[in-house]
Amino acid sequence: MxxxxxxxxxxxxxxxxxxxxxxxxxxxxxxxxxxxxxxxxxxxxxxxxxxxxxxxxxxxxxxxxxxxxxxxxxxxxxxxxxxxxxxxxxxxxxxxxxxxxxxxxxxxxxxxxxxxxxxxxxxxxxxxxxxxxxxxxxxxxxxxxxxxxxxxxxxxxxxxxxEPDDLYDPEDPGDPGDPGDPGAPAQPTFEHAENSPRPSMPAAEPDEIDPEDISETQAVEGAAQYVATVNFGDLQDATDGSMLSVTIGGVTYIATHDGETWGDFAADGSDSGDFTFSLDEDNGETALAVVAEENFSVAAAEKTLGSTVEPDPVDIGEENIEQPSVIDGTYQGAVDFGDLSGAAEGNQLTVNIGGVAYTASYDGEAWGDWTDDGETVNEAIALENGVATITSDQDFEISGAARLIGESTSPEPQPIDAANISEAEEQAMAEGYAATVDFGGLDELETGNTVSVVIDGISFTASYEDGAWGDFIDDNAHVAPHSFDWQGNILHVQSDDDFTIEAAAKLVGDTSAQPWAATFELGGEIDEDYLYTLSIFAENGDTEDEAALATFTVEADADASIDDVMAAFAAQVAYEDNYTEEEVLFDFATDAEADAFTITAIQDAVDYQAVPLVGMPEVDTAQDLVA
Incomplete structure (x- = not known):
């Protein structure tokens, strides 16, 4: 917003x-x-x-x-x-x-x-x-x-x-024409394009570069120039859309990664000012040298690894949108959002009715109310078994719908049991108060692991770097005013004033994102010849205009079993000729009890999207089996 x-x-x-x-x-x-x-x-x-x-x-x-x-x-x-x-x-x-x-x-x-x-x-x-x-x-x-x-x-x-043609002539307006032509633009919503009518997820957040990694500007010996450096550290995880930025004299210069290399540093997309920027990698560390003829100072720098582009949700096709018709004296329309069994907390469904976008969010247990920008509840929309039914006394139009479904791939911190958090007590032999938190199990630590404590309503987090825990800082990068001391797995907290540790959590071990995976159910019996097709696209790819990264096709006779179909899919997933680059991208696993199979990305840091798995018989009906 x-x-x-x-x-x-x-x-x-x-x-x-x-x-x-x-x-x-x-x-x-x-x-x-x-x-x-x-x-x-x-x-x-x-x-x-x-x-x-x-x-x-x-x-x-x-x-x-x-x-x-x-x-x-x-x-x-x-x-x-x-x-x-x-x-x-x-x-x-x-x-x-x-x-x-x-x-x-x-x-x-x-x-x-x-x-x-x-x-x-x-x-x-x-x-x-x-x-x-x-x-x-x-x-x-x-x-x-x-x-x-x-x-x-x-x-x-x-x-x-x-550019548009057939422009209006103020000197000769002519015939106003028929405003009801089919080509007339649809009534839009009162929302920014980034927020409507489609749900959205947050993009990667920038990491501020430590001021210690930004050098003071120095005169270049033997030349009328000045130079400063910024150590951006390890940039191996950079992907298409990743960004680096430096702020000099109140102007921010940004370089963007195109998936292969870093572009030029520039402000407003094209202006590099009076500076020369050059990136140099050495032993896994990437440093930026900034050179100018006049003295200057680098005020700040940031890096944003991972895509800075918000992932697109999946649009619901027109074939799954039923425009209203009169049923029992009222107008009823519907949107089939497909299988929602994989919904996770924060997932969203959106339907655009009469130019207004209504969104329902999943709280981890149930779908909430359909609201217009979080304010007005539309009680005319009812969701059941993945189908949203809209009922009204007046005719209306469903102009679009979208869904954003799936489990977050990032691990969540593990809360510390309240029994392992002591109350602050006044120290007998020294001034002030002290309390402890037993985090337990901190033996297999990795860089990037974190522990956090909530003290008097403020959350402070420490990160594990270079074999040691760093300072506890709040969300505004302010160092906690308390004293912290580690003794094994136990954190000792001290302060001159009384305080309360309200909660604590840890995120340790392998905290890397889990690989993309999708599960497909093959419920029911096959009583006629079927042709099953499953296509996988890049996460933000256009499933209508772009070629699929992988396409798996299985023919099943009327006497085939579900096990036969899953075995055939296993062979298809392992066959490199089914992939655009002829490189196998997925592993295959079955769940015989659930008549389902799962495909998992081999590369952890890559996300994909799967279109609905469709089994098409020889008659004019279709059985949709959705991920």
Whole structure:
């Protein structure tokens, strides 16, 4: 939601918001404000009214013309003009929400890709500027905040081959046309494209480089230059989308990994300033040398290993969406989300009804209410056996649905039993108070293992590095004010003031991510000839347009058994010709009691996605067997 707020502010006000404004808006949302309420509040502000024309019923065209030119830097196309004019004339849209509606429309499948690229680039510029302000690199300045946003022009990001044609002519508007054409853009949601109508998962978080690994700038002997170095450490886990950054003079320069090598360091995607950057690897450690003709200082540096791109959820195909029909006097529609037995805490389902995205989250035991942006509960949606049924007294349209299902691959910390945590007691022979935590079983420690304690409501964590435990720090990287001393598996905590250790946990041993795996059930009997097909794609791959990384096909006669089918799949999984790169990527295991089999990725750090396993008989029906 933070990025959505910056996005609507950049579009409506033409600038990045200040940290204070952003905090105030977030507080409003927490107090019951909706995203739509905030969009209206921003649009009706004096600042926004200077950017957009006043809406008048007798001159809707001028209103839309100004909105398109301000947001997208172009004239409207006739199709879009006709559609939005009709919606406004019929009071289907509140003019004060027009900015939010146009943003969502641009990012919808029916929107123009260049429009979406422009508003995304401006939002990204606002996000980056605000990040520098919050980091203390620069002070907020409204003029500069507007400059970084409005400085992004359409020609900077647009693909000339994807520009719209049949543009509206203000001098000759012509026939308004039929706004109900099938090609008219669908009513979008009031959400940022990153948040709607699809669920999302967090991307990799940056790791701040220790200031001790950033050298002071030194003059280069015999040359009119200055140099500083940053030790980024081990970067062997870098993947496509990983990032390195250094902040110099209030400007952050970023290099991104493309899956094979690191790109150039640059600010705003292209500007390397007056600096020369060079990366050098030696004995597994990667150092960055920064050179300039004038003296400078590297204020901070970060590395983000692992993809910085949020993984995409799986869209529900149109064949699994049943548009409403009249049943017993009411309209009923449905979305088949498939098998949800593998749902884990935090998983989400989303359905878009009439332009509003409703999301249900799994709490580890049951699916919660369907809500619009976490506020309004839609009681008309009922989920049972993977099928969401929508019932209404009025006709409606299901314009999309998505699911984000699967167990987290990262291990969770192991809580310490309360019996192993002592109460703080005043020391008899010294001033202050002391308590202990018996963590037990700390014999097989590995780099990156952690232990944590919650003291008086604040969590402090220590990491195991170079054969020893580091300092206990809180979420803001502040070192705990207590004294800590290890004696074997027992942690002794001391403080001048009384305190309480409320909880403790440890994450030790092999904490690497578990390999990707998917299980497929083959329930029921085979009573006719079947052709089973299973395809595996890259995690973020397009399952409709891109080639599968692996495809397994099994033919089963009517007299074949489930065991026969699983044996055939085992042979298919082990056969390298079934893989695009002719390299076996998966292991195979069966569960005879459950009539199921599991395929597991051989490479631990690689994730995939599997389309539903389909068995197709010779008749016009299909048996869907879903992971």
């Amino acid at each position: 933070r990025d959505s707020l910056i996005d609507i502010a950049a579009a409506t006000l033409g600038r990045s918001p200040s940290p204070g404004e952003l905090a105030a808006w977030q507080s409003q949302l927490e107090a019951g404000f909706t995203y739509q309420d905030l969009a209206i509040e921003l649009y009706t502000s004096e600042e926004a009214q200077e950017r957009f024309p006043v809406f008048e019923d007798e001159d809707i065209d001028s209103f839309l013309l100004g909105a398109y030119q301000t947001l997208f830097g172009r004239l409207p196309d006739n199709e879009g003009m006709n559609y939005w004019r009709d919606r406004l004339e019929n009071d289907d849209i509140d003019p004060e929400t027009m900015v939010a509606v146009l943003l969502a429309g641009a990012r919808a499948e029916t929107g123009n890709v260049n429009d979406a690229s422009l508003i995304d680039a401006r939002a990204d510029a606002a996000i980056q500027y605000l990040a520098q302000v919050e980091a203390g690199d620069i002070e907020y300045d409204a003029t500069q905040a507007a400059s970084v946003v409005q400085g992004v022009a359409r020609e900077d990001v647009a693909n000339p081959d994807r």
